Amino acid sequence: MSGFRSLSSGLRSLQPEAFGADPSGERLARIRRSPHFKDGVFQNPGGTARTRPSGSTLDFAKVFFDNEQRPRRGPKGTVPVHATTLADLAEAPATGLRLTWMGHSSVLAEIDGQRVLFDPVWGERCSPFSFVGPKRLHPVPVPLAALGPVDVVVISHDHYDHLDLPTIKALAGTDTLFAVPLGVGSHLEHWGISSDRVRELDWHEATRIGSLTLTATPARHFCGRGLRNTQHTLWASWSVAGPEHRIYHSGDTGYFEGFKDIGAEHGPFDATMIQIGAYSDFWPDIHMTPEEGMRAHLDLQGGQPHGVMLPIHWATFNLAMHAWSDPGEGTIVAAHATGSRIALPRPGEPFEPTAESVPSTPWWRTVAPAPKDGWPTTEALTAATIKVGADVAKAEAAKADRAEADVAKDAGLGRTEGTGEPEAVPAG
Numbered sequence: 189m190s191g192f193r194s195l196s197s198g199l200r201s202l203q204p205e206a207f208g209a210d211p212s213g214e215r216l217a218r219i220r221r222s223p224h225f226k227d228g229v230f231q232n233p234g235g236t237a238r239t240r241p242s243g244s245t246l247d248f249a250k251v252f253f254d255n256e257q258r259p260r261r262g263p264k265g266t267v268p269v270h271a272t273t274l275a276d277l278a279e280a281p282a283t284g285l286r287l288t289w290m291g292h293s294s295v296l297a298e299i300d301g302q303r304v305l306f307d308p309v310w311g312e313r314c315s316p317f318s319f320v321g322p323k324r325l326h327p328v329p330v331p332l333a334a335l336g337p338v339d340v341v342v343i344s345h346d347h348y349d350h351l352d353l354p355t356i357k358a359l360a361g362t363d364t365l366f367a368v369p370l371g372v373g374s375h376l377e378h379w380g381i382s383s384d385r386v387r388e389l390d391w392h393e394a395t396r397i398g399s400l401t402l403t404a405t406p407a408r409h410f411c412g413r414g415l416r417n418t419q420h421t422l423w424a425s426w427s428v429a430g431p432e433h434r435i436y437h438s439g440d441t442g443y444f445e446g447f448k449d450i451g452a453e454h455g456p457f458d459a460t461m462i463q464i465g466a467y468s469d470f471w472p473d474i475h476m477t478p479e480e481g482m483r484a485h486l487d488l489q490g491g492q493p494h495g496v497m498l499p500i501h502w503a504t505f506n507l508a509m510h511a512w513s514d515p516g517e518g519t520i521v522a523a524h525a526t527g528s529r530i531a532l533p534r535p536g537e538p539f540e541p542t543a544e545s546v547p548s549t550p551w552w553r554t555v556a557p558a559p560k561d562g563w564p565t566t567e568a569l570t571a572a573t574i575k576v577g578a579d580v581a582k583a584e585a586a587k588a589d590r591a592e593a594d595v596a597k598d599a600g601l602g603r604t605e606g607t608g609e610p611e612a613v614p615a616g
Contacts, residue, residue: 206316206353207414208346208375211421215388219371219420222390230422232408234444239410241470251470251509260511265555267326267503270536274330281540285433285458287531288538290329291504293350295437295461300430302339302398306437306461307350308332310358314349314505316413321348322505325512329536332358340387340397343368344439345423346375346411349505353379367395367402371421375413391424403427405450407441409474427454433542436488437461440501442473443480447487456489458496459531459541465502465515475501475508478518482526493528496541503535503552513556517564520550 211219224231251257270276273288281298288296293307310332315321332355341364344350351372360380365387368376373388387395389404396402404424411421426437427450436450436457451457464481476484478499485497502515516532523530531546533539539546553563 203414204316205379206348208351209378210414211371211374215371215374216420219422222370222422224391224422230411230420232410233406233446234408234442237408237410237442237473238471239474241468257509257511260513260557261506261509262325262512263552263555264557267555268534268551269326269329270534270538273536273538274334276538277330277336281538283540283542285435285542286538286540287435287459287461287498287533288329289461289498289500289533289535291324291326291535292502293344293437293439293461293463293500295498295500296335296338297428297435299428299435300399300432302400302430303337304400304402304428305335305338305341305364306426307344307439308341308355308359309349309352309504311352311354314347314352314507316348316353322507325504325506326535338362338364340365340367340400340402342366342402342426342428342437343372344407344425344437345369345409346372346413346421347440348413349507350439351375351413356381365397367397367404367426369404369422369424371411374421389424390422399431401429403429403454405436405454406444406446407439408444408446409440409442425450427457429454433458435459435461438463438476438481438484438500440475441484443476443484445487447484448491451488451490456492456494459498460485460488460495461498461500463501464499464519465510466507467510467515468508470509478515478522481519482522482528485528486526493526495529496546497523497528497530498541499530499532511557513552516550516552521564 394403
């Protein structure tokens with residue numbers, strides 16, 4: 189038996205450092221006490237979430253290797269990055285709230301005198317290896333060392349495009365605090381972050397940092413960094429409330445009804461940062477489309493167009509089969525359909541959500557492969573709006589049908605014990 193333990197220990201020592209470390213000791217005990225941990229894994233809100241591509245391998249391969257669509261999955265030229273980020277950040281935000289999207293899901297939020305850095309990824313690849321994996325499509329707008337002091341780094345979950353080893357190592361030498369979902373602290377400590385700098389939260393738990401209250405809120409996703417995905421680290425979205433402003437970062441998530449509850453408890457928000465990229469029909473439960481992202485934004489705002497939505501999780505890494513420009517274009521259509529205000533900054537372009545104007549130019553069109561029929565006109569946007577409205581109505585009708593079926597099942601057949609509870613997320 190000791191020989192097996194020695195072999196296991198030896199194999200662990202050969203694992204890449206980027207794999208991180210599994211929770212153990214009191215951290216693992218706390219995980220097991222979580223009301224969201226059941227049958228050995230964390231549970232998703234809204235029932236089982238498919239984390240592996242659905243459909244057949246052949247169907248997936250046909251889409252993935254489509255020779256006509258593959259060239260559209262990246263820019264055809266140099267992605268325009270804002271040139272004066274550091275100079276712009278040197279001036280305090282006039283309104284007390286400023287967001288700077290650094291690409292993908294990385295956002296610097298300056299809120300009521302404090303600085304919050306969400307999901308910082310400054311590495312060249314979102315991968316455990318330096319020579320393989322999705323590679324950055326544009327440079328980081330500003331060197332991490334030049335960014336200046338940050339009060340707290342907020343991590344949504346432990347996937348490589350959100351928790352980046354080179355970035356964490358660079359931040360280890362600072363005195364910034366870290367707010368992370370339950371279990372993620374094991375990775376940080378493995379990489380040299382002392383435990384007294386880590387605030388590790390379960391859903392609905394909050395921590396106070398200066399004048400800000402940070403609350404870990406539910407999301408519909410999954411976790412994992414190594415070959416053996418134990419599902420022992422939680423994923424989360426985040427609400428950040430200051431004396432004057434409130435903001436929300438979605439992390440990665442599929443659409444679920446819980447956005448309404450988050451909005452009712454923590455909103456409305458001056459700005460939401462919503463994942464709208466890397467979606468696919470092959471994994472509809474764990475990433476939102478732009479239309480779903482806009483529904484989430486509205487849910488968070490109590491059903492009314494309020495605040496500004498910043499689309500995130502796109503343009504920096506190629507992680508899905510849709511065209512590189514589709515998340516941006518879809519966000520424009522969804523905003524047009526709902527009368528919502530969106531911000532469309534270039535990577536590194538600071539903006540103030542409560543100011544009179546925010547960046548609104550579809551900057552990606554200068555370097556994205558154009559659609560066959562060209563970029564949408566106002567008339568085309570109107571037609572697309574009608575289609576979005578019809579799609580949403582169809583989805584709502586299907587949801588109502590399912591609800592009626594559940595009611596009928598309850599009334600006629602009874603409900604077995606446990607039905608309706610969140611189910612285990614399969615390892616992925």
